[in-house]
Amino acid sequence: MAETGLPEGWEVRHSNSKNLPYYFNSSTKESRWEAPAGTDIDKLKMYMAQYHSAAQIGRDGVGSGAGKIRASHLLIKHRDSRRPSSWREPEITRPKEEAIATLLGHEARIRSGQVSLGDLAVSESDCSSARKRGDLGYFGRGEMQKEFEDAAFALKPGEVSHVVETASGVHLIERLE
Structure with missing residues (x-):
């Protein structure tokens, strides 16, 4: 078990849409709000207090501390995405x-x-961040x-990526800060 107290393969991530931490298993691609079975709860509490405490969250509800960047994205999901809806x-x-071809068309229009x-992103992104123009807020390494x-x-800052593939789908990313 890592310093998080989570079982092998699990990590803590941060949901930008809900501004809450969640648990993700990179092997199975499972994500959940509750700690998985086999978690050392005392270790997890210490980890969460150190890395996900209110002291690290800015007035706007988003951490903007050292080492964090701010980005927006446009996500196109496909049938093999982690959550194809x-x-x-x-x-x-x-x-x-088809998702990649659509994204390449969007990239050409942006460039x-x-x-x-x-x-x-407001009309074309499959992420709930679309309502915020794709803005994911501030995040650091490991989030x-x-x-x-x-x-x-x-x-x-100001640059836009080429197609980036993740378990969620395909993205164009713009670094804001």
């Missing part, structure tokens, strides 16, 4: 190739200056899926 579509059946990622995090931290 969204606020836009209750059941997503498109293949991954040509026709539209901003935030403006497109997002690794592929997403690596791409976001590699960007300079």
